[in-house]
Each structure stands twice: as structure tokens, then as C-alpha cells.
Amino acid sequence: MSLPDELAVRARDIIAGRVEPVPARDAATVVILREGPPAGLQVYLLRRKSTMAFAAGAYVFPGGSVDPRDSDHAVAWAGPSPAEWGRVFGADERTARGLVCAAVRETFEESGVLLAGPGPDSVVEDTTGDDWEADRLALIDRSLAFADFLAKRGLVLRSDLLKAWAHWITPEVEQKRFDTRFFVAVLPEGQRTRDVGGEADQVVWQSPTEAIELAHQGTIFLMPPTHQTLTELSAYDGVGTVLDTRREIVTILPKLLEIDGEWRLVTS
Template sequence: MNAQTPPEAKLSATILLLREGVNAPEVLMVKRHYQIDFAAGALVFPGGKAAKGDTDPGWDAYTDGDFGPIQQDARIAAIREAYEESGIVLARHRSARGPGAPLVSAEIADKLAPFRAASDRGEVQFLDLIREHDLALALDGLVHFGHWITPVMMPKRFDTHFYIAPAPDGQIAAHDGRETTDAVWLSATEALEQEKAGKATIIFPTRMNLVKLAHATSMEDANRRFASEPVVTVLPKPSKTESGEPCLLIPEEAGYGQTVELLSNVKV
């Protein structure tokens, strides 16, 4: 790679697991370990790079929903990352699968919990775990919520699809102790207020998607609202403000209510 060629943006996926709150949906956020080389110490949604096993053609028999290769791979990655980082399993029994069928209970999540670290390290294949327990991933339960690509001048780049999905009843989220050190349920407004007060570190794409989520007043409203909105790809472009300050520009049609972010505010 020469100096003029930006690094390839790697397919990644992030999931906003939602549950009903008092006045607005609450979203699961995990705190990144301080020794992680990306977004150390930040509050993020569970997510990460797609793994080789996420593209295995064997998944076709163990997934619900008909999606193209990129969307299928990204949705599998999102569900796998949610499992590894929080213990939440978005799957159905294959004997009772299909749109609207209930997700597995805490009992199944508990059976899969001991393999979270091994799956994360690639020592156990997520597909093998799902196959062994005769499950099907609920890819159709994810609503495409956002699509962000890391700016070209960054040394590490990600092509990240964001999804929202309801958290399964009865399953309890727990951080993994390796990549994440805490797991909390917050409304989008609460998370943004914590960052404003200096109590939390939130990176730019996460903050913008919290701002977007804050428009939803309930789980039903979130699903209806975001399922009907088009997802516009956001590739922030380096620029300068009228006063000459370095900044990033994002498209107005992406619907985040903000088009300019000072580079000095961008945390990595």
C-alpha cells in the first residue's frame, strides 16, 4: 500500500439492543476495555469486525431472513458480536422458527455462555454452536439503522452497518471482561447527557446514532420509524470550517441533524 492508497475498510457490524424504558427505549451499551487499541474506555454498542466464519455458506440453513451476501454477513456478525460481548442470543429454535417466532430463553443463552470467549478468540465457530443447539439466527429481527465508513485518512478503517433489535425477554446482558468491562442500559438521552457531563466517552459515530435513536419514544415507535427510513451511507469527509478549523462533513440526507463535526472532538 502506498501513501496515496487508503487502507481497506473492513466489514463490521454493530447492534443496538433495545428494551422498553419509562419514557423512551433503553439501549444496551458496553464499556470498551482501556487496553483495547480502538475506542479504549468508550461506551459503545456491541459490535466488531466480521469474522471469516460469518461468511460460511452453511449459515443458510441456520438463519431466518433472505438477504444479500453483504447484509447476511453483517447481520450474522452483529448477532455473533452481541453474543460474545453481552451474552445475548438473538436466535430461535429451528423447530419453531420464522418471522415473529419467539427468541430463545435465558436457558439457551446460559448454555451458550461458557463458549463466549472461545468464540471471540476463534477457537470455537459460532455456526457450530448454533448448529449443535439446533437454532436459527433471527436475522429478520434486525432493522437496518445506519451505515458508516471510517474516513480515508484513518489508519484503521471499518465499513460498519448498524442495526436495532429488541432484546429477548428474560436474557440478561453481562460484559465479557475481556474487550468490555461493563454493560449498562441507558436511554439515548441519558447516554448523551453522560458524555456532555464528562462522565462517559462516546465516539462520533456512536454519538450520532444515539442522537438518531433519541427521536424514538417507544420500542414500537423505533421499529416503525427506522424500518421505514432509508439508510444513507455516511463517509465523513475531511474539510475546514469557515474559520479554518479542521472538521469532518457528513451528508445532510443521512438524517442525523448535524453535518459538521470538529476534528478536535473526534475521539479514537
């Protein structure tokens, strides 16, 4: 993709060493999957409000930055350990713990879906109700830590319900940057997503193919990582085949290149 003029100037400054790139913040995002009626793979997308500083108006998956408290050892845990996740993503154990906790926390904050249960083989069946909503809002404003939220409800995080999918880093030319690990997860039986507001003004369940087609028509806006993930998922006929596929996580950091006098971001 070509760069706007102001970013092209910044690109030249970065390459010349006049400007240092902004450090990328650790973040996690989760592609929630379900079998759509009458059949076929669907994903949950939310549209970010036009007033947001980052990715305004874009259709994205639930996710966000790692809270320092997400790395807390007090988080009750079931499934692959932080060390195992670290090997998958090429991260240290503390970072991996934070990424997985952020993935589960942000998914609950932005969709109402909670990948946790009373034990290692169970999942919460219903997260609706005023008490759940109060906890969700407390997590969002950071007055409640994720570890404390799980502890007071007697729940354990189910890391086995997540599958690693991709790793994208925001290009160095951007002034808000994220080092984001992508996960996929199936909507737990009995739970349902809901329009929870906050950073989003619209939510939708859609097949990957439909979302890509709407983007090509200009009806919706997808950022490159979202578009690429949907393109990959469009090759699968259901959640089972997505979960069964083997993924090698390769870090993607789009590079700045000047091609025929025009600055572009390229991924290969």
C-alpha cells in the first residue's frame, strides 16, 4: 500500500536516522469463530468508532494492549503453560503469560465472550446479567485486575481454547505501534456475543469471504493484518478444519520501500 505524504516524510526521516521509530506495545487479538447458519465458517468483527486514534472506522477482531497486570502469576490457569506459549510465539515466559491473559481479557471486554471456566474441563455458559456487566466495565477502566476477576468468580483461564495464528508488528513509520499476536478461538457453547459498545459502534458475524468481498467493494475497511487473516480463513470450511491446521508463526513487519518515487509498505 502507498503512504500518505505525511508518512512518506516520516519514512525518509526514519531511514535517514533523523527520527527513531516508536516502540511497539505488546498486544493480543482473538478471532472468534462459529459455524454460521445454515452452515459455514463465520467470524466476529467489530467496527472501531470513527473517533478512535488508531484504526478508526476499521473492522477488526477483539483485542488490545497487554495490561502489566496480565503477567501476574496469580492468574488461575489451565491448559498449555506460559512457557509453552512462549515457545510458540518466540517470547519469554512473562511476555507469553501477558499475551494469553490479554487475549482472554480483551475478548471478554469487547465481545462478552469469556474463555474461562470453573475447572480445566469446563467453560462458563452464560456471561450476561448486571453483575457480569459491572465486572466487564471494571476490567475496561482497569479498576479490576483480570486475576482478581477470575479469583472472585472461582474461574480459571482456559489457554487450551486458544490457537496461535499469526504475529504482526505495526510498521515503523506509524506513530502508534503494536506487537500483536493473533489467536483463534471457537465461541463456547451456551455463550453469545453482544454489542458491548466502548471502542466499537457496530458488531457483526460474517463469513471471511463475505468480509473480503465487502472490503473490495469499499463497503467496509480492513487493515492489512485483518484482511490477510480473513483471506487465510476463507480457505477453511468450518471451525474444525481451522483448529486442526498446523501453523508456523512467522513475524510479519511490513517494510518501507520507495518504488518509482512512491513510498510503499510491503510485507515480503
